[in-house]
Amino acid sequence: MANRTSIRKILTSLLLLITVGWFGNGHAEDTLPGHSAKPSDLPVAASKEESPTDRDARMKWWREARFGMFVHWGLYSGLAGTWDGKPVAKRGGMEWIQQRVKADTDTYARQAIPKFKPTADFARQWARIAKDAGCKYLVFTTKHHDGFGLFDSQAGDFNAGHVLQRDLVKEITEACRSEGLKVGFYHSVIDWHHDQYTYAESKQLPHPLKGKPYPNGTRDHAKYQNYLHQQVRELLSNYGPVDVLWWDYSSQDFQGDQAWRSSELIDLVRTKQPDVIMNNRLFRIREAGWAGMGTAGFTPHLDPKYGDFITPEQHIPATGMPGIDWETCMTLNTTWGYSEHDHAWKSDQMLIRNLIDIASKGGNYLLNIGPKGDGSVPEESIRSLKTIGDWMDTNGDAIYATQASPFVKLDWGRCTQKQLDGDTTRLYLHVFDWPKNGKLILPGLVNKTRSAVMLASNQTLKVHNEATQVSIDLPVNPIDEIATVVVLGIEGSPNVIVPPAPAISQVGDGPLTLDATTAVLHGELKIENKRKIKNVGFWLNAEDHIEWRIEISRPGKFAITAEIAAEASGKFTIAVNEEELTANSPATGDYGKYQTVRLGMLDLPASTTTLVMTGVKKGWHPLNLTKLALSPIK
Incomplete structure (x- = not known):
C-alpha cells in the first residue's frame, strides 16, 4: 500500500466517495473488494482467571512508569475548532466538534477529510517529544467518537486505510517502539458514523443526532457490535504487542x-494480548469503579474482571486510592483535540506539580497533546513538554517506580518513596514552598535516618531526629523554583505517627461552625469543589461517616443546623458521646442546590470530644454537605 499520494488525488477521491455515499456504510458484515477473512476473524476461547501474582507481574511496568502521553488526533484535528469559518468555542473539547455543531456524518466528512493531511514524519515527532518529556508510554486514538479509524480496517471504509491509503496506527506504533515507548490504543466504543449504532438507547451518551429519529429507519445494534468487535480484533492482531487498551466510554x-x-x-483482548492493561470504561457500574456520570464520579473499588485501572479525568483524587491502580488524564489547555482558538495553556509549574502530586498519591499521569491536522504538535505543547523533560532528566528518580507518600499532608510540598534492599527506604521530598527558616519538617516521622542530599546537586544536608518529627537543614535558596527534591534515607518502612485532628473550639458562649474541609472522612467520601463550593460528596454508602473534633467550653443545649444539597431526602444521625439525633436531609432537587435546615437539638457537656455524622441504611439517600453549625440555645 502506498504511503504517499498527491493531495489532489486524495481530495478528488474523497469528493467522489462522499458524493456516492460510500461513507454512509460501515457494517461489520460487509466484505470489501479485495479483502477476505483472516484467521484473526475466528472466535476465541475465554481467557483464564489471573492470579494476584501474575496480575502484579503484568502491571509492574505500568505502575513504575508513572508518566505517559495521551494523543487525541483525527478528522476533527484539521477542523481546529472551526466550522463554516467560525469558531465553535474558545474552550472545551473540539474532538467533539461534530456533536457540538450537530452535523450528520456525511456533512462532517465533507468538511473534515480535506483538512486532515498527515505529513510523512508526524509519528516520529510524537515519539521523540514523548521520550524527551520523560514519558514511558504513549496512548493514542485509534478511533474517536466520530467513528473515523486511523488504521486500515476490513470492517468498513471510514478509515485512514481507505481514505488516505495509509495505516496511521502502524506508523505511530512503529515510531513509538523505535523510541522505546510502550504503546497504548485508545478506542471509542461510541460511534457517530456507523448507521446501525442505536444512539437513542442512551439519554446520557453524546451523539450529533441526539433527540432525532434514526435517518435510516430501524437500526440493529448487534450489527454495530459485530463491527466494533471486528475492528478491535484487527487492532489486536495486526500491530504486534499492545501494551494498553484505553476504552471510551459507557454511561449508566x-x-x-x-x-x-x-x-x-x-475475553478477546485477554486471549489475543494477555499482557495488555485495560481501563474500566467498558462499564459504568460501582464494581467497575464508578459512582456516577461525572468525570470525577469514580469510587475506589475495582473488580479486576472489569478492568485494570480507574480513570479520573481532569481530576486528581484528593487522597489517592490506596490499593487501586489509577491514572489521571489531563489536557495541556482545555481541549483534547486541537483547537486554534484555545489558548488557556496550563503553566509549567502546574504541569510539573500535577505530575508530582499524582505520583505522591500512587497514580499515573497521562498528559494529552492535540496535534494539528497535519500531525504537527503545537509549539506551546512542545515547550511545556520540554520543560517537563528537563525537570525529569534531573529528578526522574523521584517519580519512576515510586510509591505513594506515607504522610497525610505536608505543608511545603509532596513526598514519594522507594523501598530499597537492605531494609532501607528512600523518601523523595518535593519542596514546592521553600521554608523561610531553612528547616524542612517531616511531622510524625520517627524512623532513624541515614542521610539526606539534594537530588540535583548531591549536596549533603544535616538531619535532626527529634521526638515526633525529623527536620532537615536546607540551603538558603532552592535549586528549582517549581520543585526541588531532597532525598532522605531512613531505616525500615516509614513509621509516621498521625496526631489527632485539632479540635474546633467554642469561643465563649458562641457557636461552632464545622466546615467540610475540617472534617475527617471515612469510607469513600471526598471533598469536592464544584461551583467554587467545597463540600463533602460521594456519600453513596450509608455506613460512610464524617467526624469533627470539637471543644465545648460552655455546656448546654445546642441547635444543630446543616447546609445540604440532595436530589431526594435521606436519613442520617448526628452523635456526640451518648447524645444522638436522627434527621432527614432536605430534597433540594439537585446536588448543587444547597439549603440550610435545622436538624434538631443536642445537650452537650463541657468537654473535648468527637461529633460523628453517619447515614442510616434504611431510608438513606446520597447528599452533599458544606457545613454543620452548633448554636447555643440561650
Missing part, C-alpha cells in the same frame, strides 16, 4: 454487555 444507562458485549471484548 448504556454500558457493559448490553451496549458493547463487553465480556466478550475482554
